[in-house]
Amino acid sequence: MSGKDDYYNRAKQQGYRSRAAYKLKQLDSDAGLVSDGDTVVDLGAAPGGWLQVASELVGEGGTVVGVDLQRIDSIDGVETIRGDMTDEGTREQIVESVGEADAVVSDMAPNMTGEYSLDHARSVYLARMAFETALELLAPGGDFVAKVFEGPDTDALRADIDEEFEYVRTIHPDASRDSSSELYMVAKGRLTAPVREGDRVEVDVEDVGREGDGIAKLAGYTVFVPDTDPGETVEIRVTGVKPRFGFGELVE
Incomplete structure (x- = not known):
């Protein structure tokens, strides 16, 4: 059995709803995304593996909100919003409900067509939707994570994210499948300053x-x-x- 398949079995044994839970664990371990008492918003949260991990990380004093078009079975201490992230009304509802967040994370992915260029373009579109939502939600110094399939539009997305944060890096978690082209844009330190370096x-x-x-x-x-x-x-x-x-x- 490969190490990648092992994550599926570990998720079942440890009560996580998906093997993706270990991706967020590894991203947090690498980049220090979530602290005790934080407010975390998870975009595209179904079935809820990331919500479970986020809830553990923020503790009893924190807040976790999950958003997805699909129904998310309840998780103790976690709020959910049912809506389509590509719809402006959903994004407005998130901002009104949450107010301000310490971290915005997104594991959203498009329905796969098997045509790589199309799947890549759609993943970048969803990542941009998450990025725009994060800009409205994040407190100064807040962090952002979004999944994207590697391809020709990845560099442009990273450059746009980099303008709004202290720095951005790409991470391919160990829990991702070997065959997967997915990577995660991890942006640290939301900048809300009225100036940028060089002005x-x-x-x-x-x-x-x-x-x-x-x-x-x-x-x-x-x-x-x-x-x-x-x-x-x-x-x-x-x-x-x-x-x-x-x-x-x-x-x-």
Whole structure:
């Protein structure tokens, strides 16, 4: 018996609804996606293997919400929304119900046609739907995961995701079948800053931080600027962007 088949048997023995549960376990182990007390939204959640794992990870103080067009049998402590993720009304319902999430995860996959280029394109479309939903839901610093079938459109999707997060990587979990072309885009640190690295902006320095750097504010976002003093108005180039603060340098 192969290691891949073993995941199916392990799921049955340990009470998980699908072997896919081990994919989320491995993704979380590799990337640190979910913490105790988090709010997690699982898109395309049926039959519920990922919901079971997410519920274990967030603990009693956390919240897990699953969304799928198919009915999801109840799981203690897990909320479910029945709807089609390609429908705008469903996405609006998720945002209204959840408000803000720490992690948005998606194991959505298209109905397979056997024509690889079509299946790849449809998987990218679903991943983009998940990505757009994540942008509306995630708190600053939140994380995002989406499954996609590898192909010519994967790089463009990754580049778009990378613009909205501190970094993105691709992971092929051990629990994926050897023959599968699926991979997971794992994006860490949702950026909600009004600037991006490389931007040049004029700022007013309002205060001084503990390390002696000037502190400027851009639409409520904090930027640390060395060699500046309160009261100065300076032009800076943004050199780094984090979820809740950034760094800049003076433009000579």
